[in-house]
Structures are given as C-alpha cells and as structure tokens.
Amino acid sequence: MVPAYDVPKIKFATGNPTWSRAVYLYELGKVTQCKKTDGIFSAVVIGSNSYEVWVSSEKFDVGECNCYVGQKEELCKHMVAVAIHAAAAGQPLSETDKEMQSEPLCSGRIGPLSKDELLSTQSAIKVVMKFIKAYRGPSRMWFAYQGGLAEGCNRLSAVFSKLPVCEEAARMVIQTLLKLDKKLCQGGVDDSDGTVGGFIESAVKMLEQFAALEPSCLGQFKILEDRETCFDWQEPLLKLARE
Numbered sequence: 299m300v301p302a303y304d305v306p307k308i309k310f311a312t313g314n315p316t317w318s319r320a321v322y323l324y325e326l327g328k329v330t331q332c333k334k335t336d337g338i339f340s341a342v343v344i345g346s347n348s349y350e351v352w353v354s355s356e357k358f359d360v361g362e363c364n365c366y367v368g369q370k371e372e373l374c375k376h377m378v379a380v381a382i383h384a385a386a387a388g389q390p391l392s393e394t395d396k397e398m399q400s401e402p403l404c405s406g407r408i409g410p411l412s413k414d415e416l417l418s419t420q421s422a423i424k425v426v427m428k429f430i431k432a433y434r435g436p437s438r439m440w441f442a443y444q445g446g447l448a449e450g451c452n453r454l455s456a457v458f459s460k461l462p463v464c465e466e467a468a469r470m471v472i473q474t475l476l477k478l479d480k481k482l483c484q485g486g487v488d489d490s491d492g493t494v495g496g497f498i499e500s501a502v503k504m505l506e507q508f509a510a511l512e513p514s515c516l517g518q519f520k521i522l523e524d525r526e527t528c529f530d531w532q533e534p535l536l537k538l539a540r541e
C-alpha cells in the first residue's frame with residue numbers, strides 16, 4: 299500500500315516546528331512496529347513515552363495519537379513521523395526532502411535564469427497558485443482551508459528561494475505577487491490569519507535584496523507603478539526604484 303501523499307506534501311502542509319521535530323523522530327528510528335492495514339498506517343512512536351499512532355493512507359493529517367497534542371485532535375509530530383515513514387517507505391530522507399523554507403529568502407546567486415529553470419519555475423508557480431483559493435466551505439472547515447493557504451505559501455517560498463538573482467526572476471516574483479494580491483483583494487481568499495499577507499511581505503524583502511545585489515532588477519519594480527494593492531506592499535520597492 300502506497301499512501302496518497304508524498305514527502306513534499308507532508309512537509310509543506312505541516313510547516314515548522316512540527317515538521318523538523320517529526321523528521322528528528324523519524325531519523326532516530328523512533329517510528330517502530332509499523333503496520334499497514336485497511337487504508338491506515340499504524341506504528342508505535344518512541345518519545346518521552348511510547349505513543350500509539352495511526353494515520354490514514356489518503357490524508358496524512360487524518361489519524362490519532364494518544365499524546366497530549368494528539369488528544370486535543372491536533373496534528374502532532376508523532377503522526378507526522380508515521381506519515382513520513384509511510385511516504386518514504388522507511389528509507390532515508392534527502393537533504394532536499396528535509397529542507398523547510400518557511401519564507402522566501404534571496405538565494406544570493408547572481409546570474410541569469412536558464413531556460414529549464416524558467417519553465418520549471420513557471421509550472422511550479424502555476425501548481426502552487428491553486429492552493430491559494432477562495433473560501434467557500436462551512437466554518438468547521440476553516441482550519442483545513444488555512445492549512446491549504448500555508449501549504450501554498452510554503453511551496454512558493456521553496457520556489458522563490460531557488461531563483462537566481464536577475465531581472466527575469468524579479469519580474470516573475472512581482473507578477474506572482476500581483477496575482478496573489480488580486481486573489482486577496484478580489485478573489486475571495488480569506489487571509490484572516492495573515493498567512494498570504496506575511497508571505498508577500500517576506501517576498502518584498504527578498505526583492506529588496508535582489509536589487510541590492512543586482513541593480514538592474516530595479517527596472518522591473520516599475521511594473522508596480524500606479525497599481526493599487528491590498529496593503530500597499532509595493533511602496534518600499536517603488537521607493538527603491540525612484541531613488
């Protein structure tokens with residue numbers, strides 16, 4: 299039985315600190331007595347106690363654990379560790395698998411975007427934008443919805459943090475931010491806890507670093523001239539471009 303989720307799905311949907319704690323447990327071999335039966339993965343996870351855990355093979359965040367967090371029906375590090383064991387089939391995780399980017403950071407790598415990078419980045423952004431969608435569900439589904447927004451922003455952080463510092467990359471980032479902005483202002487995205495807004499702010503900081511390393515990026519900031527955005531996040535970039 300192969301679960302319906304993979305390691306990146308678990309990582310981006312979980313976020314830190316739970317993700318890194320779960321990886322730690324997994325790598326120390328604390329996930330023991332693993333069994334697969336009837337659509338679930340179960341195991342005993344050794345922590346400060348032994349915890350009995352199961353997770354669904356369909357959704358990694360559906361399951362149970364008898365630890366303090368799990369008993370509150372929240373996703374705990376033990377459930378995530380069992381999900382990792384299921385998705386990785388007990389094999390070691392690569393550095394890329396483990397690495398968690400919770401905000402976009404400037405790669406510091408000055409240089410052009412290759413054709414391959416351009417295409418793979420464009421298609422990655424397209425996939426991720428589907429996570430940032432309008433909220434139409436009942437109120438009890440709100441937390442799951444927020445989780446989807448966080449997953450989208452975490453995935454986008456990973457994509458942006460890989461970009462080389464150049465004009466073309468700056469343009470892609472700005473265009474993505476404008477699309478996100480449109481979703482926030484007009485697309486019915488309910489960003490009550492500020493996940494998407496916080497992401498946009500971090501991406502603006504990344505673009506400021508781009509401009510410091512590669513001043514030609516400033517030319518791209520002018521795309522933002524005369525735009526109305528939901529919280530005037532473009533202002534610091536325009537100020538830099540005018541100087």
Ligand SMILES: [Zn+2]
Nearest residue numbers: 363365374376
């Ligand atoms: Zn637990």
